[in-house]
Amino acid sequence: MDLEEIVVHLFSPPRNTSTNLTTTTGSNFKSQISNHFMFIHYNNCISTQQTFEKTDLEILHETVDNKLKAIEPSYEGIPPGILRRMGKAVRMGVGCALPALQEASQANGIIIGTANGGMEDCIRFLNQIIDYEEGMLTPGNFVQSTPNAIAAQLGLMTRNKQYNITHVHRGLAFENALLDAMMKLRELPDAIYLLAAVDEISDYNYNIDYLDGWYKKEPVKSKDLYSASTTGSLAGEGAATFIVNNREANAVACIKGIQTLHTTNENTVKQACSEFLSKHLKPGEKPDICITGENGDSRMLKYYSAVESVFDEATTIARFKHMSGEFPTASAIALWLACNLHSLPAHCIKKQGTVKHAENIIIYNHYKGSQHAFIWVQRLEKIKPGLH
Template structure:
């Protein structure tokens, strides 16, 4: 499966080229909010006014890259997309005593609202699916797209993810110990050595095609996932994952790791890197965009850019190497229980 175009809305200026020019947004607190672009020329004002944040970001990232593409499907992954509108709708039921309610929040309250709106606006009538498997939602979307392109007729599909920070859900997760407290910023996230990380949001979209062409930026070679794994099980599964793609650990020149600053779970990343990839260059990303269930989509976007020849910002560089970027392995887990691998090639 070959990536020919991509777009990303995140807490950094990734919608344009300034992210790779060293203009990095510094965030403070436990929420890294998305830096949304101006949607005025992309989405009609009447529609934009009624859109929730998740739908707005999903359409803003997806619509520009599918113009002129004969799409055969739209496949997205999300855990919290649409949650804010869902809670607003539930509150309306209480506030209006189950009377007449505004339909907007209800229509946008489901995770598949983003894929549905993209299909309606772009008039894409093919396969349409949204995966809601929490920390493995994007990995499931990638697997679904690979199977669709292999088994059916479409030449191109849109795959991606969208997440929004919901006030209600954020407070629940904060009480559950998922996020850091006290003075925290994107600059000291990795040095605090305390439990928890920070919350992030954004939308990342890719146009994926079945065949390689002159438009190809990178190849998604394979994807794998597992849950509740020990360190030994992770190493064993990763060895099998690389072997089935004709690679060894020594062939992986670049690692993108989901290190989040949580001292309870970051050992998965450091242990795997030290055991199998001591000579690989390593990039991080959650110190720039926060931690959220489908953060691996942002890592995939970073990997595609690296394979396209873009220079990563200094804040992403965890360990340096002089090796040429040819095989990129992305490893991310969500809360230490859901683990995903994505393998990219030049």
């Protein structure tokens, strides 16, 4: 292959130069998106706190070696032979979603967000490759390591032959899964979907992100996370599952909007937040709570401060990463919290607002300062919030 040819080819002008650039960009882009409300029914969470069975968020489970590890159930729904072969991400993801699929056995699809899937299996296989110099390897870890193994296992165990997809876009893997579910429900209005997210801390991804400066170097307790003035956060993991459809009756919450963006500029984030609010709130309406992904990393605070500055004294600012730790799909834990807000404990409150309901909730999260998302959730159960 002649390299010069490649260069000429790559940098040559487009063949058709008559394109009218102004017409393709369009000026009414946003107006084309009509609001679509997606209702959350069943929801389930395995996290680093007691979030399944007897949910108790008042007792804060602390870090060990700067890691918040998931408190896992006994996974009674998974046959022991299968359970033993599952890595942690697959186990948490499947274990969190199976009870939901029992509630909605006829789900029209399984939509998963996971940045890394079975990272532990992945690196175990990798270690085999290097340590045995590509010798005789067993494929088990390889098969389990592919991120789609979670959705695949769920499809297999529930014999669900319908839509099955895995979004892996790092810090926006869950948000893209959520948007996928919203689009699916516009395409098939009577459908019902399983929407879930999961990521694990393995020693391996902890090491990689530690070397890259994303975790704290000094020991930090969860309760002191936000007062630390150093870089890095605490490592976390978890899974959250939602059954979603278009039916308001008996729904726990409603997703009214989602906006994602890629930027490292906090002013762009602030502007996006203002636009998101003005698009979704009626004039005079104010969000009751903004749950942010503040994570104790001094470099990341500017984004959260920018977003918080958009809200006035009416809105309560709450945080959750001291409970969940930082991981790419942690926003799914925030959504679960929003659905179960009656148990939001005092240690989550950063700033108590004057509004006393907990109905309109904005979740703002970003991952590593470049992938940002706003989710507007409306709680439908009119329970007084436990804001002490």
